[in-house]
Amino acid sequence: MQKYLQYDTLEKKGLIHFDQWASTFGETVNAIELAPKGGGYRYKTRFSKFYNLPELMNIFKEVADIKTIDMMPEIVRPAANYETVVVKPSEL
Numbered sequence: 001m002q003k004y005l006q007y008d009t010l011e012k013k014g015l016i017h018f019d020q021w022a023s024t025f026g027e028t029v030n031a032i033e034l035a036p037k038g039g040g041y042r043y044k045t046r047f048s049k050f051y052n053l054p055e056l057m058n059i060f061k062e063v064a065d066i067k068t069i070d071m072m073p074e075i076v077r078p079a080a081n082y083e084t085v086v087v088k089p090s091e092l
Helices: 007-012 018-025 053-060
Strands: 026-034 041-050
Touching: 018 026, 018 053
Parallel strands: none
Antiparallel strands: 026 041
16 A cells, blocks of 8 residues: 555655565564465465554555544444354264
């Protein structure tokens, strides 16, 4: 979304490519996981956490109008209705 809305800003900051953006705002971990077909394993890289969040939010707030529920008291959230359902196991 940022690349679409803030191309010039990201270009000025040297973050136009995803790898540049990811190395500035995210940390990755490499892990071995079971392949989807179940026939082996594969090596996968995923984001583990984000950092430099104040800087990222300052850049993103240039184009986003972020509101929290505290800023909009006129919105009424429905109360949650929790119900515990006990199911007997099948005989398989």
